[in-house]
Amino acid sequence: MSYDYAPPPRFxxxxxxxxxxxxxxxxxxxxxxxxxxxxxxxxxxxxxSDTVTIDSLEDLRWLLPMPWIVGGSVGLLVAMLRRQ
Known part of the structure; x- marks a missing residue:
């Protein structure tokens, strides 16, 4: 009887x-x-904080698109810089 068997290596x-x-x-x-x-x-x-006074919902027309404009602008800038 031989005992030369080695178990397979473990992870x-x-x-x-x-x-x-x-x-x-x-x-x-x-x-x-x-x-x-x-x-x-x-x-x-x-x-x-009343820094920007909103009298009606129409006053938000210029303020609500700003996050998308900022995010898109930075995204375009990074995409252009990545190509170089």
Whole structure:
């Protein structure tokens, strides 16, 4: 009777591969939506703190598109810079 059998190696016995370090590429969609969310919070804070006086809903016509304009502008800028 021979006892030369070795069990198969376990996952825990293998050394872990080196993890790459450094920066990862920017996800433009996440960046744009995060900036739009922050800009909406700023718009809300301006309205609640009475920094911007709103007499009617028509006064919001210039203020509510601002988060989308800011987020889209930054997204376009990052997309252009990424190509270079």
């Amino acid at each position: 825990e016995d293998h050394p872990s591969p080196e993890k790459p370090t450094g920066r990862h590429p920017v996800n433009i969609g996440h960046l744009v939506m995060g900036l739009a969310f922050i800009a909406f919070v700023v718009v809300w804070a301006l309205i609640v």
